[in-house]
Amino acid sequence: MSILTTTDLGIAFATESGTVDAVRGVSLHVEPGETLALVGESGSGKSTVALAAMGLLSGNATVSGSAVVDGHEVVGAAEPALRKLRGSTVSMVFQEPATALDPLTRVGAQIAEVIRNHGDVSASDAAARAVDLLDRVGIPSPAARAKAFPFQLSGGQRQRVVIAMAIANAPKLLIADEPTTALDVTVQAEILELLRRLAADTGTGVLLVTHNMGVVADFADRVAVMLQGEIVETGGVEDVLLRPQHDYTKRLLAAVPRLAVAPAGAAAAGGSGPVASAGPVASAGPVASSGDPDGRPGATPVVDLRDVSVTFGRGARAVHALQGIDIAVHAGETVGLVGESGSGKSTAARVALGLIKPTSGSVHLFGSDLRTARGRDRRALRSGIGVVLQDPVASLDARMSVAECIAEPLAVHRRGMSSADRRKRIDEVLDAVRLPRTLASRAPRELSGGQRQRVSLARALVLSPRLLVADEPTSALDVSVQETVLEVLRELQDDLGFACLFVSHDLAVVQQFAERVVVMRQGVIEEQGTTDTTLLHPTTDYTRRLLAAVPVPDPVLQRRRRADRLATLAAVDA
Amino acid sequence: MTAQLAPEAPGAASLVQPVAATGWRLAVRRFRHNTLAVIGLAVIVVIVLFCFVGPFLYPTDQTHTQLSQANLGPSAAHWLGTDAVGHDVLGRLMFGGKVSLTVGIAAGILATVVGTLWGSVAGYVGGWVDAVMMRVVDAGIAIPALFILLVISAITTPGVGGLIVILGFVSWLVPSRLIRAETLTLKNRDYVLTLRAIGGSHARAIGRHLLPNSVSTIVVAATFQVADAILLVAYVSYLGLGVQAPATDWGGMLSAGLTAAYSGRWWLIVPPGLAVILVVCAFNAVGDGLRDAFDVRGR
Numbered sequence: 001m002s003i004l005t006t007t008d009l010g011i012a013f014a015t016e017s018g019t020v021d022a023v024r025g026v027s028l029h030v031e032p033g034e035t036l037a038l039v040g041e042s043g044s045g046k047s048t049v050a051l052a053a054m055g056l057l058s059g060n061a062t063v064s065g066s067a068v069v070d071g072h073e074v075v076g077a078a079e080p081a082l083r084k085l086r087g088s089t090v091s092m093v094f095q096e097p098a099t100a101l102d103p104l105t106r107v108g109a110q111i112a113e114v115i116r117n118h119g120d121v122s123a124s125d126a127a128a129r130a131v132d133l134l135d136r137v138g139i140p141s142p143a144a145r146a147k148a149f150p151f152q153l154s155g156g157q158r159q160r161v162v163i164a165m166a167i168a169n170a171p172k173l174l175i176a177d178e179p180t181t182a183l184d185v186t187v188q189a190e191i192l193e194l195l196r197r198l199a200a201d202t203g204t205g206v207l208l209v210t211h212n213m214g215v216v217a218d219f220a221d222r223v224a225v226m227l228q229g230e231i232v233e234t235g236g237v238e239d240v241l242l243r244p245q246h247d248y249t250k251r252l253l254a255a256v257p258r259l260a261v262a263p264a265g266a267a268a269a270g271g272s273g274p275v276a277s278a279g280p281v282a283s284a285g286p287v288a289s290s291g292d293p294d295g296r297p298g299a300t301p302v303v304d305l306r307d308v309s310v311t312f313g314r315g316a317r318a319v320h321a322l323q324g325i326d327i328a329v330h331a332g333e334t335v336g337l338v339g340e341s342g343s344g345k346s347t348a349a350r351v352a353l354g355l356i357k358p359t360s361g362s363v364h365l366f367g368s369d370l371r372t373a374r375g376r377d378r379r380a381l382r383s384g385i386g387v388v389l390q391d392p393v394a395s396l397d398a399r400m401s402v403a404e405c406i407a408e409p410l411a412v413h414r415r416g417m418s419s420a421d422r423r424k425r426i427d428e429v430l431d432a433v434r435l436p437r438t439l440a441s442r443a444p445r446e447l448s449g450g451q452r453q454r455v456s457l458a459r460a461l462v463l464s465p466r467l468l469v470a471d472e473p474t475s476a477l478d479v480s481v482q483e484t485v486l487e488v489l490r491e492l493q494d495d496l497g498f499a500c501l502f503v504s505h506d507l508a509v510v511q512q513f514a515e516r517v518v519v520m521r522q523g524v525i526e527e528q529g530t531t532d533t534t535l536l537h538p539t540t541d542y543t544r545r546l547l548a549a550v551p552v553p554d555p556v557l558q559r560r561r562r563a564d565r566l567a568t569l570a571a572v573d574a
Numbered sequence: 575m576t577a578q579l580a581p582e583a584p585g586a587a588s589l590v591q592p593v594a595a596t597g598w599r600l601a602v603r604r605f606r607h608n609t610l611a612v613i614g615l616a617v618i619v620v621i622v623l624f625c626f627v628g629p630f631l632y633p634t635d636q637t638h639t640q641l642s643q644a645n646l647g648p649s650a651a652h653w654l655g656t657d658a659v660g661h662d663v664l665g666r667l668m669f670g671g672k673v674s675l676t677v678g679i680a681a682g683i684l685a686t687v688v689g690t691l692w693g694s695v696a697g698y699v700g701g702w703v704d705a706v707m708m709r710v711v712d713a714g715i716a717i718p719a720l721f722i723l724l725v726i727s728a729i730t731t732p733g734v735g736g737l738i739v740i741l742g743f744v745s746w747l748v749p750s751r752l753i754r755a756e757t758l759t760l761k762n763r764d765y766v767l768t769l770r771a772i773g774g775s776h777a778r779a780i781g782r783h784l785l786p787n788s789v790s791t792i793v794v795a796a797t798f799q800v801a802d803a804i805l806l807v808a809y810v811s812y813l814g815l816g817v818q819a820p821a822t823d824w825g826g827m828l829s830a831g832l833t834a835a836y837s838g839r840w841w842l843i844v845p846p847g848l849a850v851i852l853v854v855c856a857f858n859a860v861g862d863g864l865r866d867a868f869d870v871r872g873r
Contacts, residue, residue, distance in 0.1 A: 016604075353771040382773025389764040397765045399786045405765075408782075412774045456768075463772070 002029040003205040008065035035206040037220035041478035045229040055082040088118040091166040095178040097158035101150040108146025133164040156187035184340035189549040214551030257508035301328035302499040308361035334500040336514030343520040383413040386460030390472035392452035396444035403440035429458040450481035604867040611863020617856035625671035634665025655841040673823035682800030684742030689749030697757030719744040727815030790868030801857035
């Protein structure tokens with residue numbers, strides 16, 4: 001018998017601007033021991049389905065159809081009945097481990113509380129079982145860690161604690177809503193491994209909600225693809241990911257940036273390694289255009305960070321965000337700055353922008369030292385910079401129109417410009433980022449995330465900059481939108497020839513987009529070189545581990561990569 | 575810094591809303607749907623008209639005492655009777671209301687303006703400047719406002735202008751904290767960082783981004799400040815430290831009528847008391863309505 005069955009599930013939300021159908025006619029089932037991945041882009045309704053299965057929808061939701069969990073109807077069920085189900089028969093792992101735990105309660109006590117909520121267990125037994133659970137989710141020295149507060153654990157460990165809470169009462173169904181989206185790739189690989197093992201050991205059915213096709217390939221048995229509240233395609237993971245039937249699935253998969261991988265075993269013995277690339281790699285790849293093989297042409301770099309260190313705070317609480325890094329970006333080239341959270345890549349970008357003063361070292365922008373430039377010169381230097389930041393919502397002032405947002409750099413640096421000229425320039429850059437001119441009078445709020453990022457890009461380009469600094473410009477966007485934004489960016493760079501410092505955590509995107517790559521870790525540069533060399537034949541263990549942890553959206557290849565990765569890790573441990 | 579592909583938030587937030595209205599129009603629409611706030615606004619309008627236009631429709635002599643007319647109950651000639659020196663109470667309610675409203679509104683606005691400037695400078699500049707400025711605020715909050723008022727009033731007898739300055743001076747502290755917090759979050763928004771990265775001036779960051787985006791907070795704060803100030807005027811005057819006779823305000827009327835409380839002359843106490851309660855409640859309701867209307871959640 002299926003552990004979860006939804007039949008013709010429909011969910012509508014009453015909002016200020018009318019009723020919105022979020023989910024329509026969704027029928028799916030999850031068998032014991034099986035993982036069903038519910039994939040789709042933002043707004044497709046996948047999380048809403050997951051919440052409905054828990055009976056956790058907000059008060060303005062109207063639900064039709066049925067959702068049966070282990071023989072219990074959830075739709076329309078009374079709150080006490082739902083409470084009995086939640087945490088025992090069905091439990092949930094949320095995206096953000098930082099907010100899923102109570103910051104003021106020790107993690108052992110939080111797990112024990114979940115156990116005691118659903119069973120007549122003595123406090124000491126519950127505490128002992130909490131330690132057991134921490135051990136099962138792979139937390140080292142669990143007895144000591146049980147006494148830790150959430151803030152004393154890393155993000156990955158916190159997510160392990162959340163998982164321990166979810167499996168505390170041996171649920172038959174585990175709902176994981178983007179369980180690894182907030183985590184670094186190496187941590188993501190570990191968490192996925194853990195979830196897979198737990199599900200296999202206990203025969204738990206898993207409903208995995210995710211946007212990441214790599215995670216799907218790594219973890220799921222079956223896949224259901226959602227589009228605008230409906231399931232458009234469902235099937236086995238290899239069928240859907242390798243032989244998609246529906247147009248939308250095809251488009252979605254085509255938009256996923258794929259990491260090209262070197263033939264495995266090249267470094268090790270030349271055994272039965274998987275064959276090179278994984279799909280349409282960097283078709284328009286600008287890789288060949290870089291000059292010197294070492295990627296450091298003789299000309300003066302557009303931006304040059306030399307031996308830059310940044311320390312926040314002082315004394316015992318000092319944080320060394322950057323420790324003596326050298327990064328140079330030359331005209332016309334794109335340098336990808338990659339690394340996990342806390343690696344200092346955004347700090348480095350902000351130093352290049354002059355937003356953070358380096359504690360030591362020098363920053364040269366267009367050949368002039370930023371420290372010695374004053375007043376008018378400094379402002380003139382700055383007019384050569386364009387900036388695109390990550391958050392499409394926070395990047396644009398909600399109180400300004402799109403035209404005002406784009407014109408802001410003109411208002412700063414081209415005070416004398418007539419309003420007709422300004423108008424014309426705004427139209428030009430809107431054309432350049434392929435947005436209709438009619439958007440100029442709209443409010444940013446009326447635009448989609450992808451459109452907003454293109455407005456940000458238009459604003460960055462309005463002064464024809466020589467350097468564009470892009471800090472995770474696409475990581476808040478859906479893959480299909482990301483594809484368009486990157487395409488626009490690449491075309492513009494070809495036309496205008498600006499240098500680009502591209503900060504990203506996504507190795508596949510960087511591989512497609514950058515000629516040179518700088519890999520950072522904990523404030524130091526691990527290695528840098530041309531994208532081809534560094535990302536295909538990395539010289540440091542760290543880069544190798546980083547690359548191995550990226551899940552690729554091909555279940556067959558991913559299975560092999562996973563096995564290789566585990567073998568490598570085992571070899572390191574041995 | 576890791577993958578942050580926007581997941582769907584549960585509920586309505588993730589859904590595409592057909593938004594056509596601008597932020598302000600949306601705020602107005604929301605405000606109009608808040609019945610209590612609309613009633614509050616209506617009450618304020620009516621009372622302002624009553625105090626400032628009323629005297630032309632219902633002229634009375636509020637400067638000369640007419641002892642022959644003292645302590646009369648409500649009648650056709652004096653709708654709300656007369657007080658101990660023969661002033662018409664309904665007329666006096668208008669006359670005193672002018673002072674109460676003027677002082678309250680002006681002091682509330684003054685407090686908000688001073689608080690906004692202080693708080694935004696502290697928040698924007700940050701560092702030790704912020705630390706020093708906020709310790710000043712902490713010190714100010716630690717001294718009870720009433721104590722300061724009593725001391726000042728004991729030294730001088732303020733006129734309307736003086737009262738405004740004094741009340742404004744004691745009540746700018748709370749809005750300054752509010753605006754500082756707002757500034758702290760706004761100055762690190764991506765659009766402000768972007769502006770600074772391309773060389774935009776601080777003046778532009780403040781004038782074009784910080785202030786326009788804090789307007790809603792400021793307006794809401796001002797509304798509550800006005801309500802507080804009107805109450806404070808009544809408070810100070812009740813203690814006999816407000817504007818001096820023959821001028822008066824609602825607090826002063828209450829104070830003067832106190833002696834009549836046990837002799838059945840209710841018309842000396844109830845009208846000014848009700849007026850204060852009505853206006854203060856109305857301003858608070860409007861403030862609540864504005865806060866909800868400007869609330870960014872769900873936009």
